[in-house]
Amino acid sequence: MSTTIAQMNILETQPQTASDLPEWFVALQQQAWQEFLNAPMPSRKDEVWRFGNLKQLDFDGFSDEKNTEIKYSIPTLPEGVICLPFAEALKQHGDLVKEHFMKAEARLGSAKFAALHKARVKSGLFVYVPDGVRVEKPIEVSHVIAGNKEAIFPHTLIITGKNSEVSVLDRFSSANEDDAGLCIAFNDLIAGDGSKLTYCAVQELNLNSRMIQVNATTVGRDAHAVAFTLNTGSQWARNESLSLLNAEGAHSDMLSCSIPAGTQQYDQRTYQHHAAPHTNSDLLYKNTLFGTSKTVFSGLILVDEGAHYTDAYQTCRNLMMEDTTEANSMPGLEINADQVKCSHGSTAASISDEEIFYLQARGIGPQQARRLIAKGFSVEAVERMRNERLEEVVIEAIDRKFSSIR
């Protein structure tokens, strides 16, 4: 490679797949690069970008030359479990990766950036849990962006066999407070029949950084998938979460907590796709807004023809902590089947004076009372993970955020 770091640009320089990776992957990355170049930029007219901030999509001048530091904290694993850095998995278990890597169409608006991710991905995590095996403690991964105008494209691919269980924590942070970073992350969660798969992402990038996170969950027969995202960092974050329930008895929990402050903006798009009868999905997104922050929530429940006896719920709640905040909600339903129980709800409100008064009457100052109520509001979604360690990590991050506000 003759280009220097200064000239390298993630939008212009064709990525070079490492020569020791399988051929199919080299071809896939080249093809993805062409897809990226050909795909149109999202425009104002796109319904999936309604209320969105397209200005944030200017990623010019970013490079991905450095090898970002990824810290793996892996508990003692039972026999048969594969847990490897993504590139290593490509070399050792190429067939398994090939079968599941980015099979879901990025239909929530970031197709172009999904292609960019596909073309440039070189790091991340691969987990495979064989049939009947339980991994007790979470596998923890930490991605740290270092260097100004540095972009990372981490990929997390988790596959659970029949009746197995695993939980994974992905943390995203910046090496310092100032460097503008970019993270375009993608996670594929494939929950095999009867398995339980829990995924938790904690995003604490610095305020000059941006994040696009795409989640694609596929839930098998009688399987249970939980995908949780916490947003407290970055100047702008876009989360796209897609859950496909394609076998009877599949259950998907889609959870999120976001606490934007200052001028932070979070843009969240979700898709609950019920493709088989007797499936169940439950979405709970909680936003606590400070300063002049802004959130966009757009959710859709799609019940395919024939997916009878579906139970699908979708709730987005916005807690407006200040008068200068803005919340946009677009909770949507598309029902094409019979015997379906579906509901969605969206609210936006502030903490009532009565609640503050109640706590003040018990000797708690107004500032602390507000924080307490706001925390309780967020914790409702966190607790739904039902995983002690993950809840602990998320609540610590929530506390860190609250203590940074005023």
Place this chain on the structure above:
Amino acid sequence: MSYDTTIDTIDQETQEAIDIDRTKGDFSYPEKHKYDAGVGLSEDTINYISDVKNDPDWVRAFRLKAYETFLSKPMPTNWATEDLNNIHFDKIRYYLADGQKPMRNWEDVPPEVLETFERLGVPEQERAFLAGVEAQYDSETAYSSVKEELEKDGVIFVNSTEGLKEHEEVFRPWFGKVIPTGDNKFSALNSAVFSGGSFIYIPKGLKVKHPLQAYFRINSENFGQFERTLIIADEGAEVMYMEGCTAPKFESTTLHSAVVELVAMKGAKIQYVTVQNWSSNVFNLVTKRGIAHEDAEVRWIDCNIGSRLTMKYPGVVMKGERARGEVISIALANSGQHQDTGAKMIHAANNTTSNVVSKSISVGEGRATYRGQVLIPKHLKGCKNNTECDALMINATSKTDTYPAITVRGNQHVTQHEASVSQVSQEMLFYMQQRGISEAAAMSLAVNGFINDLVSEFPMEYSVELKRLIELEMEGSVG
């Protein structure tokens, strides 16, 4: 079983009456139009309409400008149904009329037009409970009359042509102000070729006790009806306006694209009731919006039963403090129908409240969609919005969607949105069948129960009609 047979015989007795009613709107008379703008749309079409109507210059200029806007606007298929592409603007006839001024007496109305409205029961209703009636036949108003005492009080109730010519000083300041020409492609189209519709002015403090009614009738094939309604209620005035509409079932599709603007001045109250029962080949693409000033109230009570595709999202801009906006909506989508309805609530002053209650029923392969927007901008205080939309699906092939969009800025407001989708439970049907009610009748009862609290919002005469219409549409959907 004996129970079932008794009920069947009773049903049969009423069947005949019902059957006549079902096809009530499905008849047409031969066309004898003196004025016909021909097929397709061009500047010539618009000039022709302006010539025939003897438009003032400002109206002609308004139309031509709107035509340009219409051409420049894309079809909204990026979010709306692809079915819109089946509208062929070059195959529609945009103006068909006899060129007569509206008659004040039914005796003066041409016989076949009179017969049409008599079959639809319009003169009868006028005698029974209405304060004024306007009846539109294709492009122009055939009959328009308002009770004498109201006229004495200064109520104006005429068609849009008379409104813009004879009451320009009241009409022009608000015309096209609530819904600008460029609001959407179809409001632009309406602005270019509008004809007919009502202009109503209610003077200060006058509360009109009985409703005013307009009836819109399409008689000709391949026709587009583009009425334009403007209602102004001055300070403290109150009025209820009702519109009904039918068309015969032709082989080809028909387009109905109205623009309705309401202006409620300080403390005024306008209620606008629609019972839409177009035949199942009509594209019904209507833009409706009201402005509510201080302490004023605008209510849209909207019922959509007919048409092939309806896209209608009545809106209220709450411009003055404590203004109130409300949309009550019932939609019934049967096979071959798509009811894409909703509401738009724009809060533009402090302490404004809005309420949206929408109930839809999908039968057979019908598709019902709720699409809504609520906007509470910056620097406002004490705004409240409540949105509820419930959908009932009758058959396994029925479809329903909900697409609300809610924007709230600031923390001194309360908004809540709720939607649910459900079926009529087997237990409920079983319970009723056990008591000797046939399955179909039980289903009909359940559906009427689902919408009952909304039906009661309609004036008495309409709510009875409505319940019957819904029963008819539900017929044969079970078993």
